[in-house]
Amino acid sequence: MNTKILLDEADIPTHWYNVVADMPNPPAPPLGPDGKPVGPDALAAIFPDALIEQEVSAERWIPIPDEVRQALALWRPSPLYRAHRLEQALGTPAKIFYKNESVSPAGSHKPNTAVPQAWYNREAGIRRLSTETGAGQWGCALSLAGQMFGLDVRVYMVKVSYEQKPYRRTMMQTWGAEVFASPTDMTESGRKVLAEHPESPGSLGIAISEAAEEAAGRDDTNYALGSVLNHVLLHQTIIGQEARKQLEKVGEYPDEVHAPCGGGSNFGGVAFPFFADKAAGREVRLLAVEPSSCPTLTKGRYAYDFGDAIGLTPLLKMFTLGHDFVPPGIHAGGLRYHGDSPLVSQLHQEGLVDAVAIPQLETFEAGLLFARTEGIIPAPESTHAIASTIRSAQACKESGEAKTILFNLSGHGHFDMAAYEHYLAGDLHNYDLPKEAIEEALSHLPKVG
Ligand SMILES: *Cc1c(COP(=O)(O)O)cnc(C)c1O
Numbered sequence: 327m328n329t330k331i332l333l334d335e336a337d338i339p340t341h342w343y344n345v346v347a348d349m350p351n352p353p354a355p356p357l358g359p360d361g362k363p364v365g366p367d368a369l370a371a372i373f374p375d376a377l378i379e380q381e382v383s384a385e386r387w388i389p390i391p392d393e394v395r396q397a398l399a400l401w402r403p404s405p406l407y408r409a410h411r412l413e414q415a416l417g418t419p420a421k422i423f424y425k426n427e428s429v430s431p432a433g434s435h436k437p438n439t440a441v442p443q444a445w446y447n448r449e450a451g452i453r454r455l456s457t458e459t460g461a462g463q464w465g466c467a468l469s470l471a472g473q474m475f476g477l478d479v480r481v482y483m484v485k486v487s488y489e490q491k492p493y494r495r496t497m498m499q500t501w502g503a504e505v506f507a508s509p510t511d512m513t514e515s516g517r518k519v520l521a522e523h524p525e526s527p528g529s530l531g532i533a534i535s536e537a538a539e540e541a542a543g544r545d546d547t548n549y550a551l552g553s554v555l556n557h558v559l560l561h562q563t564i565i566g567q568e569a570r571k572q573l574e575k576v577g578e579y580p581d582e583v584h585a586p587c588g589g590g591s592n593f594g595g596v597a598f599p600f601f602a603d604k605a606a607g608r609e610v611r612l613l614a615v616e617p618s619s620c621p622t623l624t625k626g627r628y629a630y631d632f633g634d635a636i637g638l639t640p641l642l643k644m645f646t647l648g649h650d651f652v653p654p655g656i657h658a659g660g661l662r663y664h665g666d667s668p669l670v671s672q673l674h675q676e677g678l679v680d681a682v683a684i685p686q687l688e689t690f691e692a693g694l695l696f697a698r699t700e701g702i703i704p705a706p707e708s709t710h711a712i713a714s715t716i717r718s719a720q721a722c723k724e725s726g727e728a729k730t731i732l733f734n735l736s737g738h739g740h741f742d743m744a745a746y747e748h749y750l751a752g753d754l755h756n757y758d759l760p761k762e763a764i765e766e767a768l769s770h771l772p773k774v775g
Pocket residue numbers: 434435436463464552553554586587588589590591592593661705707708736737738
């Protein structure tokens with residue numbers, strides 16, 4: 327069998343798939359500070375109407391504008407690989423396939439939503455976008471997309487990453503964006519954090535507060551988010567649609583779909599098109615994989631919480647570790663957000679999506695084995711899905727079962743070599759977030775109703 331399963335540009339999906347149409351229950355609505363559902367107009371200060379419509383839509387299929395499809399054609403359809411060499415190394419009867427989202431110019435799946443977000447904003451007459459970035463992949467994706475459609479982009483980059491990943495910063499600047507280390511003294515939110523914690527290393531939640539505050543305060547500026555929200559997961563469903571078609575081409579259908587899960591966008595993207603089949607009665611296991619040191623789905627609480635650290639966003643019903651949770655510094659593998667996509671959370675709560683947390687050393691070990699067999703150096707985030715795939719493939723070896731496993735290789739790790747360096751030097755350790763730390767963070771959840 328071929329190693330790469332390729333599609334033609336004409337096979338780039340023409341529609342996004344909206345999982346809401348197939349969910350057993352309608353999504354829990356976002357709530358305002360008064361505990362009442364917020365209407366779409368509450369979002370109008372920072373998002374264009376077209377994206378707000380997608381955020382609340384229950385239509386199963388939403389057409390992809392032609393100009394967006396043309397821009398996506400720069401790297402899509404992405405290849406599906408059969409991991410022959412990894413299978414051999416494991417001695418497993420399982421068939422392992424991975425969707426390679428590292429082929430985008432920014433090196434991850436994130437441009438799949440950055441491109442349509444920039445396009446809809448330009449169509450709405452917006453000139454600037456503000457956003458946050460943690461590890462830097464989202465900032466890169468939006469900088470690239472802003473450049474494609476003539477929008478200025480300002481990125482609030484979590485301070486520790488800003489200092490640890492200078493080349494991500496330069497990449498964003500190369501695509502024309504402005505980048506600042508968050509917390510900054512340029513916003514109320516940033517000044518508030520700095521007043522209390524002058525040495526704050528920053529967090530995604532804080533950077534979101536800064537970027538959203540700037541967008542709310544300027545007519546020419548909107549905000550763009552790289553994960554969590556319904557419209558972001560919607561845009562990512564081109565991954566799963568392509569993968570489904572590619573597997574069909576070789577007469578395969580997955581028993582299991584694995585993806586790393588931070589805010590849930592690449593997991594939703596690869597898994598939701600298979601959820602459509604599951605909703606129609608087909609058996610397929612959908613597995614979100616997260617780090618043991620930020621175990622949102624496996625140890626968090628399903629509750630209403632803020633999307634940001636300061637409490638500027640509407641309340642979202644999601645699995646959360648508490649909005650002021652700051653992941654331990656020892657954690658090198660990304661996937662650090664305190665919450666998770668409300669859609670993924672609800673499906674997990676209803677038992678339709680599974681989750682597993684994996685310790686740091688096992689993820690890097692899996693990343694190394696993958697690099698040494700398949701060649702591609704995976705993003706530390708992606709290694710979570712590789713590790714859980716390896717667990718399944720090893721279980722197949724013991725049982726003799728030849729499962730078909732699909733995982734999403736969400737990105738490459740070329741800008742994360744410092745994390746690999748620490749791993750190779752033996753400087754990384756496992757860290758299970760202690761129960762007390764989780765209880766403490768959860769004690770700050772907003773009271774609702
Ligand atoms: C951002 C990112 C993730 C995690 O975000 P999700 O929204 O959960 O997909 C995973 N892998 C890579 C390579 C990323 O850049």
